[in-house]
Amino acid sequence: MRIDEVDEQRIHRSQIYESYENNTHPSPAPPFGLRGLGCDIPSKRRKDTMSTTNVKSYKLFADEIIFSADWHIAEKPYKSRPEIHGGASYMLWQLDRYIRERLQSDAKILLILGGDTTDSISNRCSALIELQTYLRRWADMPGLHIAFIAGNHDHDCWVASDEIIAQKIYHLGDGHLLTVETPGDTFVIAGCDACSGSRFRHWLANVPPESNTIVTHQMYEELFKYGPHASLADVPDYVTTVLNGDIHITSKIEAHGKVLLSPGTPYNRRIKESATSGFYSYSSDKNDWEFHPLAARKIFLFSAGTEEEFVDLLENFHLRTADPEEWPEESGMEELLEEVRRPLVDLKYPSGEIVGVAERIRLAADKKAHVFLSPYSVEGDWTIEQPEISEEDISLISCLEEMREEVNNDLVIDTSRLLLEGVSLEESVKQAAITLEIPVEALPAFK
Numbered sequence: 001m002r003i004d005e006v007d008e009q010r011i012h013r014s015q016i017y018e019s020y021e022n023n024t025h026p027s028p029a030p031p032f033g034l035r036g037l038g039c040d041i042p043s044k045r046r047k048d049t050m051s052t053t054n055v056k057s058y059k060l061f062a063d064e065i066i067f068s069a070d071w072h073i074a075e076k077p078y079k080s081r082p083e084i085h086g087g088a089s090y091m092l093w094q095l096d097r098y099i100r101e102r103l104q105s106d107a108k109i110l111l112i113l114g115g116d117t118t119d120s121i122s123n124r125c126s127a128l129i130e131l132q133t134y135l136r137r138w139a140d141m142p143g144l145h146i147a148f149i150a151g152n153h154d155h156d157c158w159v160a161s162d163e164i165i166a167q168k169i170y171h172l173g174d175g176h177l178l179t180v181e182t183p184g185d186t187f188v189i190a191g192c193d194a195c196s197g198s199r200f201r202h203w204l205a206n207v208p209p210e211s212n213t214i215v216t217h218q219m220y221e222e223l224f225k226y227g228p229h230a231s232l233a234d235v236p237d238y239v240t241t242v243l244n245g246d247i248h249i250t251s252k253i254e255a256h257g258k259v260l261l262s263p264g265t266p267y268n269r270r271i272k273e274s275a276t277s278g279f280y281s282y283s284s285d286k287n288d289w290e291f292h293p294l295a296a297r298k299i300f301l302f303s304a305g306t307e308e309e310f311v312d313l314l315e316n317f318h319l320r321t322a323d324p325e326e327w328p329e330e331s332g333m334e335e336l337l338e339e340v341r342r343p344l345v346d347l348k349y350p351s352g353e354i355v356g357v358a359e360r361i362r363l364a365a366d367k368k369a370h371v372f373l374s375p376y377s378v379e380g381d382w383t384i385e386q387p388e389i390s391e392e393d394i395s396l397i398s399c400l401e402e403m404r405e406e407v408n409n410d411l412v413i414d415t416s417r418l419l420l421e422g423v424s425l426e427e428s429v430k431q432a433a434i435t436l437e438i439p440v441e442a443l444p445a446f447k
Helices: 003-021 087-104 125-139 197-205 307-315 334-340 357-365 391-407 410-420 425-435
Strands: 056-061 064-068 109-113 144-148 169-171 176-181 186-191 213-216 241-244 251-255 258-262 278-283 288-293 299-303 344-350 370-376
Touching (some): 087 109, 087 125, 169 176, 344 357
Antiparallel strands (some): 064 278, 176 186
16 A cells, blocks of 8 residues: 555544544445445434344354453543543453464454444544554454444444445344354354334344344343343243343353353443453354453452541552552553553542541552542431442442433432332432432422
């Protein structure tokens, strides 16, 4: 390729991203997707890519299938803490390294992306350009195929803004079937872009009978008990494997004669997110789905209820946040690795009971950790304390926090969550208000 051609492509891509950031980039028109066979890119605003009629089927061979989801590619996912960055970059580098090593051993690979590859709320040009750099590289690799569905956060143009990528990525929505022959099994895969619960249940009732695997981005009762879209009991009997994104929980569930795989996020994006990061892989030699972990930023949740407990934490801070693991790296990425190895530390403490918390813990961290403070209020004879919560609960709360950001209705969501946990209405409103630092006396019901 000539230098002037490279410059022309750079100018074209910069114009696309400029229009994208200004929200003026139009929805793409066909032909895009499925190797140029006329599959329109899905749109967040247009949930009509759910047809189960006129099914088109395509075939390929693979020694290994990689399933990953919920990348939410963003340069700085913590909006209030822009100094925290690098998680997505390090995840992409690790995945690229894994793919290249497998391809060098002559393996054929299918990479399936289960939705929310991008994030329409947090996207910026630099993050999208980095993602597309990897996608373009992967599209040029012999022996690697990529398929995807759209999640509820995906932006229209993450594939369509690069024509080479768009022509070489399979879109599993819109009634397309993908048959994948492996040495150990055959997967006939149907996909459904993120949609409402009623539309999803309609889609499940009409999944093509020749398929045995579905890729979805929905809330299953087995993963998310608060207002699920469906359960595995609703999935047709002829479907034996469900690959699902959306819920940020790493889990493998077997029920109703099916296996449900939820990889969760492959890097940390929330202080209360699951600490497990990676992807699922089906290989011909194992003849089963196995979880492949990726190195990711560590999370530590601490609680100090008294001055003595806080002093003990400060004195042993680096010991309690030490990370003895070896992290994969290569020359030139020392600065990135230094950042992603800084853990996230969340401290829960009683407001007004311990003096100088913020300054003292940040001095103890000495820029080797990112510190979050979570004061709780003590009023009368009752205390809002941090409950003992499981990894699953942490991920569920993280999903609720994403919902809060979208609807901008924190008080309602927090109150609803407490009601679902069996707390009385009055107490739910009080606790939600205090958590959100809203004066209880300012609420109409308590005036």
